[in-house]
Amino acid sequence: MYRIRTAVTPWLLLLPAAVLLAAFTHFPAVMTFISSTFQTPRGKRPAKFVGMDHYASMLSDPVFVAALKNNAIYALGTVPASIALAMLMAVIVNSAIKGKALLRMSFFLPTVLPMIAVANMWLFFYTPGYGLIDQFLGLFGFHGRNWLGDPETALGSLMVLAVWKEAGFFMIFYLAALQQISPSLGEAAALEGAGRWYFFRRVTFPLLMPTTLFVMINAFINSFRLIDHVIVMTRGGPDNASTLLLYYVYNVAFRYWDTAYASAITVVILIVLALLAFIQFGILDRKVHYK
Amino acid sequence: MTIAASLPQSRGEKLWDLLEKAGCYLLGILWVLPLLYSVWMAFHAPEYEVRFELFAPLTLENFFNAWNAAPFGRYFLNTFMLISTILVCQFVICTLAAYAFARYEFRGKTLIFMLVLVQLMIMPEVLLVENYRTISQLGLVDTILAMGLPYMASAFGIFLLRQTFLTIPRELDDAARVEGAGPLMTLWKVYVPLARPIYVAYGLVSVSYHWNNLLWPLVITNSVTTRPLTVGLQVFASPDQGVQWSVISAASLMTSAPLLVGFLLFQRQFVQSFMRAGIK
Numbered sequence: 001m002y003r004i005r006t007a008v009t010p011w012l013l014l015l016p017a018a019v020l021l022a023a024f025t026h027f028p029a030v031m032t033f034i035s036s037t038f039q040t041p042r043g044k045r046p047a048k049f050v051g052m053d054h055y056a057s058m059l060s061d062p063v064f065v066a067a068l069k070n071n072a073i074y075a076l077g078t079v080p081a082s083i084a085l086a087m088l089m090a091v092i093v094n095s096a097i098k099g100k101a102l103l104r105m106s107f108f109l110p111t112v113l114p115m116i117a118v119a120n121m122w123l124f125f126y127t128p129g130y131g132l133i134d135q136f137l138g139l140f141g142f143h144g145r146n147w148l149g150d151p152e153t154a155l156g157s158l159m160v161l162a163v164w165k166e167a168g169f170f171m172i173f174y175l176a177a178l179q180q181i182s183p184s185l186g187e188a189a190a191l192e193g194a195g196r197w198y199f200f201r202r203v204t205f206p207l208l209m210p211t212t213l214f215v216m217i218n219a220f221i222n223s224f225r226l227i228d229h230v231i232v233m234t235r236g237g238p239d240n241a242s243t244l245l246l247y248y249v250y251n252v253a254f255r256y257w258d259t260a261y262a263s264a265i266t267v268v269i270l271i272v273l274a275l276l277a278f279i280q281f282g283i284l285d286r287k288v289h290y291k
Numbered sequence: 292m293t294i295a296a297s298l299p300q301s302r303g304e305k306l307w308d309l310l311e312k313a314g315c316y317l318l319g320i321l322w323v324l325p326l327l328y329s330v331w332m333a334f335h336a337p338e339y340e341v342r343f344e345l346f347a348p349l350t351l352e353n354f355f356n357a358w359n360a361a362p363f364g365r366y367f368l369n370t371f372m373l374i375s376t377i378l379v380c381q382f383v384i385c386t387l388a389a390y391a392f393a394r395y396e397f398r399g400k401t402l403i404f405m406l407v408l409v410q411l412m413i414m415p416e417v418l419l420v421e422n423y424r425t426i427s428q429l430g431l432v433d434t435i436l437a438m439g440l441p442y443m444a445s446a447f448g449i450f451l452l453r454q455t456f457l458t459i460p461r462e463l464d465d466a467a468r469v470e471g472a473g474p475l476m477t478l479w480k481v482y483v484p485l486a487r488p489i490y491v492a493y494g495l496v497s498v499s500y501h502w503n504n505l506l507w508p509l510v511i512t513n514s515v516t517t518r519p520l521t522v523g524l525q526v527f528a529s530p531d532q533g534v535q536w537s538v539i540s541a542a543s544l545m546t547s548a549p550l551l552v553g554f555l556l557f558q559r560q561f562v563q564s565f566m567r568a569g570i571k
Contacts, residue, residue: 010395020444028421
């Protein structure tokens, strides 16, 4: 009796989590692939199998190409910038500087706030002419410009906001890692006469590597997941200059109701995420001793 | 790195040190400036939006205007209900699953654990098209439950709690069993109390995530009685509504206020919780 119970117990314990995960992660992921090979059902007409047609039309869809390109720029721009800043912030907050607590608070605050709230605040800062940024630049004689309305600066403006919002969050992980580094390493290096920059490059930075990889993967995931600021600030415009993949999915699915095509674009995001997972578990984990 | 400060310094080094410190503080000020400016705007009449005067008269009018212009009271209630539903379900569901992974051997354990971790990569909002379809087939569109369901079995929570449960000595398990306690009783009397700091950490991370979440609630709700604060703010502040900036600032601050105040009061716990959740 006892043995039967111990055999069944783990499955019963797992049941609620398994059902929900299957229903909202695994099943929809598989369904996304399947529905991307069918036409969007309209009215009573049943969906027709179209194979790879959606993927073919994607390549000639300028909005998709723009979204893909923008998302690549967005990820490759915001991820290294937030990582570098996060590292710098952690080193500052971990040093002997006065007012550490205040500095830490200042860096971390944007993380606590909802993206939608800060996006609304920054919308005002970017206002052409009298927004905070133009007023500030005006002091130095620069002319006002339409940051969010100009295809050349719209995406960059969103990226600046994203870095401001995320760097403090990643700082926390670096701070935790820095506190694990033994102070005797620093003392030894000082006795040897090593400069601070040398010490950082040869000791601190390599020791932070596992954290950097962890943060990097999370930052990349976020750059394909978080689009609140696009919705609030630019709606992908002007002329699709700031549209991101998930924002395009959202538009195609819930404004044009072309769910099949939206699924096909989602598949592209899933492939990118799968590649990231592969990098994390397949390659990097072997090179970096985790845990 | 602090050693250098105790060594005798030349004049050049001192100057460099000073510049460095100034740089650090400048970065700190730069980072908090956007928020400070929004606070300033929210507490001053609209005519000071673009005219910064240190001693301009303070006012609460923007907050009253925002509060009266949209049903923010209802939005607060919705967010509160959403977060408490999610948190309670997450705690129960993740605890049960984490216990199974930490203390039982069964066929396919590794594979199932990997399948759970998939959710760390593919968050529910990425699958919003299919998840919307599922929710509408269940007839749950525009309900609090629908906003929470996809997040209740959280891979992050399961992983975090499993790591913690693994550090608890098995002897305590056996002792409880000798006393005649079943698995659920052992879990409740031994594991949950010992993992309390992790529950606090996970709870804080989860609350701030869901307080701030926009996309999925935006898609799945369409009425005042279910909309959480983030969606409410999005509807309120849409450019075509023509609301004044200072009122939008006030509304944005209002929606973030509970988290902001909580953070300022419990800064240390917040930071430590995020650290704890991150290290695992």
